[in-house]
Amino acid sequence: MVWSRGVAWTLFAIGTVAMAASGRRVSVVRFQTGDVATTESFLDTGLGDFPLLRQMTMVVHLRLRRVTSHIPLLNYAVEGCNEELFVELVPKKKDMHVQCCGGLVSEAFKFKLRMFTWQHISVSLNLETRILLVIYDDLVYQVELKVPTWQLGPDKRLEVRGGGRLVVGQKLYSLEGDFIVLETLDGEIADYRVYDVALHPKQMNELLNCRDIPNLKKPLIDLSSNNIELKGPTTNRTILMNEMCSNHVTGFYLFFAQKMVFQRAYSWCRKLKGHLILPEDAETNAYFFDKFIRFKDQCDDIWTHLYWIGSGGNLTTRVWQKLTDGTPIQWYQFLREYRTVTPEFQCIAAVTHDRYKWAACPCDIETCILCNFTTHPEMRLRGLCKDSMFDRLFSFRDNENYELTFDGLAHVVMQKQNDSWIMRSRLYQGLRAMMQSQWKGEYPVGVHTWYIYGDRCRQKEVKLLLTSCHDNEYTCDDGSCINKNHRCDLSVDCEDQSDEMNCNVALVPTGYSSGLPPPTLNAKPLPIYFSLNVTSVREFSLVSFTISIDVFLKLKWQDRRLKFSNLQDNFLANKIKVLSQVWTPVMKVEDGTLSAAQSTSQTQTVYVTKTSEPLPDDDTTIREDVVYSGSENSMIFQREETITFKCEFKLKMYPFDRQICLIVYRIQDVTKELGVLTKDGPGVQFLGGRQLLEYTLISETFTNYTLNQVSHIKIEFSFRNQYGYYIGNTFLPSIMLVIICWATLHFDIADFQDRIMVSLTSLLVLATFFTQTSQSIPKTAYLKLIDVWFVALISEDFTIIISLVYIEVLRLRHPATNIKVAPVGSLMGGASSNSSPVQVNCNKKALRMNRILFNLFSLTMVIMVLSFGCMCVFSLLSH
Secondary structure, eight states, X not given: OOOOSSOSEEEEEOSOTTOOSOSOEEEEEEOOOSSSOOSOOEEEEEESOOOOBSEEEEEEEEEEXXXXXXXXEEEEEETTEEEEEXXXXXXXXTEEEEEEGGGTEEEEEEOOOOBSSOEEEEEEEETTTTEEEEEETTEEEEEEOOOOGGGSOTTOOOOBOSSOEEEESBOXXXXXXXXXXXXXXXXXXXXXXXXXXXOXXXXXXXXXXXXXXXXOOXXXXXXXXXXXXXXXXOEEEEEEHHHHHOSSOOOEEEEEEEEEOHHHHHHHHHHTTOEEOOOOSHHHHHHHHHHHGGGHHHHOSSSOEEEEEEEEEETTTTEEEETTTOXXXXXXXXXXXXXXXXXXXXXXXXXXXXXXXXXXXXXXXXXXXXXXXXXXXXXXXXXXXXXXXXXXXXXXXXXXXXXXXXXXXXSEEEEEETTEEEEEESSOTTOEEEEEOSSTTOOSSEEEEEEEEXXXXXXXXXXXXXXXXXXXXXXXXXXXEEEGGGTTSSSOOSTTXXXXXXXXXXXXXXXXXXXXXXXXXTTBOEEEEEEEEEEXXXXXXXXXXXXXXXXXXXXXXOOTTOEEESOOSSGGGOBOSOGGGSOOOOEEEEETTSOBOEEEEEEEEEEEOOOSOOOOOOXXXXXXXXXXXXXXXXXXXXXXXXXXXXXXXXXXXXXXXXXXXXXXXXXXXXXXXXXXXXXXXXXXXXXXXXXOSSEEEEEEEEEEEEETTXXXXXXXXXXXXXXXXXXXXXXXXXXHHXXXXXXXXXXOTTXXXXXXXXXXHHHHHHXXXXXXXXXXXXXXXXXXXXXXXXXXXXXXXXXXXXXXXXXXXXXXXXXXXXXXXXXXXXXXTOOXXXXXXXXXXXXXXXXXXXXXXXXXXXXXXXXXXXXXHHHHHHHHHHO
16 A cells, blocks of 8 residues: 555544534643653742732632643742742642642642543632632532631731742742652643632632623633743643533544555554545535645546545345444535445445536545544553653644644653654653664554664663553554454454454463472462362272273363463463473372373363452553462362272282272372372262272272371272172082082982982082182182182082991981881771781881981071171172
8 A cells, every 4th residue: 555655644633523613712821842741831929929828719610631650730939938839730649639828728628630631729718717719520529627826927917928929830849940840831821811700609600600790700810811921932822611511522524645454544543543535514524625635636536536435235125224333424525426325335435527526436536535523532651661751651632733643641642753753851862762764654563673772671662552542442453443352263354353462361470490399389389279089980890800990181270480371261262281380289199009100191281260350451561461379269170080009909809809999199200398189079980880890989089198207089989799699509509509408308218329419410510610610709828708608618519428328328328127016096096908018128227316416407498598698788888
């Protein structure tokens, strides 16, 4: 883009273009109108004509242009006292000071200072009634003066001595002046009055609201009389009173004699907190056309356009709408053939070939820009060091030369000289800076490189940001504004994409070492909050004595060496991208055998949680990031990993066993004096399914302790065997086999063959069952409970078989005795044709032994079952 040479843009301010010429005109004095700040700009009554006063009222309308350390509104000095009567504003303290009578009266009142707008102040001092009344806009203060009698003079009266010198705009340090350039008034005062009476509060309000009071006593001093004289670079003019006291905000306009397409023109006005001009009556429209038609050759091209109009076409309704609120425009001045909204013609520009007319046109042509402002925008300069003498707050307004000038609120002026933008000081002659331009006609709004001379900062070449964005906005590198919530939200909102650049959550200071742990807090070890979520038991191997678990490790701590930027409420959005930039705990894991556990990490991230309000804005950086303190916002380390560790299984009570397995965490190279692991919430939680293939996880416990001056965390897992399987598939079938063997004692004592075959079969099946079961359970050097069970059952079977053999030997060794048994009827003397005696073979000794062994084995089985049952219950309860 080619920018016009010599004139970058034209600034012109008008209060109200069609303002009626009504209302009284009042005098306005502007101080410090020169290029440098001076002690020679003030109003002066001279020495000797001021009378003795016991009552006084000052009325002033003030509009500040710059802020100094002290702003004197009235300074009256007499011989021996520089502050015989004194009214000043102290912006830094937000105080207004009122003093008189050689320091016997001294009061301070709070106020709210506003720049570039009229403020209305009145001070009434009645030394006879000893009442001080101050009205500052809507603030009203009334104070009863209390002066000890012993401090008064011989006449015991408070008074302001006469014959002194009154000055407005400078602070007197002697009757000769001795002014200080830092204590001056840089701005305008209007309708300034000093009365020699204490006005009534109602009268003071009437004057402050720009209403005349009939028959009011003539002021002792005012701007229209000849009793006060303008000194130095000071100007006097008149304005309408209702312009000074009206609530209407006086607007102003900026004309840029550079051609831009419509969208860039609209964006440029918005960067300065303005809008494209939209005249709403014929007089205003004609005024601007006549004012800027002289730029015709610089603004038109093939299309005879002068400047853009702030309206856009709605293709749906075919209506021209305001850009500010989207409502239809009420007044327009179109050429007859160029007034319709079409897809090709959606923008409006003022044309030069037909006076005062507008034309619908394409939005991609280029013409000049006229921006409208309803307030004086506040511009902020960011990137200077803390000790810099340059201003950080600027504004722009009307000036007589129609040249863009940014005025610092204290003493710096930013303006264009010889096609280069410079900053110069009105106070310090050697303080200046020059902007490095990338192209001709570039403006300082946005991020630019400046060369600095004469400043206290060591930097000679620095990037500075000049922005009009508000506190809740972020400035793109090109100067446009977006909401701060859109900064680093993974969505591009700036045209230059600068809102998604340099989005590091952690701000690492110079000298920071990621190898050193954070400093202790209040001379106490740094608490590192520990929590472990176990998501599943991946493997539980009794054969290899190993367990594999999937865990989600979470550590939380604070590092006051760091600061964090642009934190979101959801901590998952505050991810630190480069872990090596910050210190993170190095966790070591051991198992119950004190051996290092094998850890396989899947993911590892560090987040920051927002738990506090942001720090005050730091304007030494060009980035308007919202910064948070590392001492109030925690860092969260999260790691998903699989841990495989050894567990010393104790299987004596298998399958009614319980197993306790543990892992121990510790931080490498951090002693308890530096940091201590602390339980966070429950400490450990199991989130997966607790029932495994053979065991059930019944509990997990958290214990922290110190060993060898290092903080440790022990996590214990308690597993219980799911013994129901063994009861149904091992214990019950095996006891049934023994019962079958025991049942052979009920067989006929002479049927040895069946008795021995059933018993032997039971023993063989039981032995086979034992062999198969042993192959599916862990092998140990000691007997397990299930092994003892089988050994006992096999022993029972074996003993029964031996007993059967022994009974058979007894039966064979002692032959049976034949006993004849007759039917019952024959014994009673009856006769029966079919009845005959029966011969029974009976071996009393073998039968007796069979009966004894039957009872013995029955008792043995009951005792064995009860013993094993008690052991199982005891084993379960003991854990």
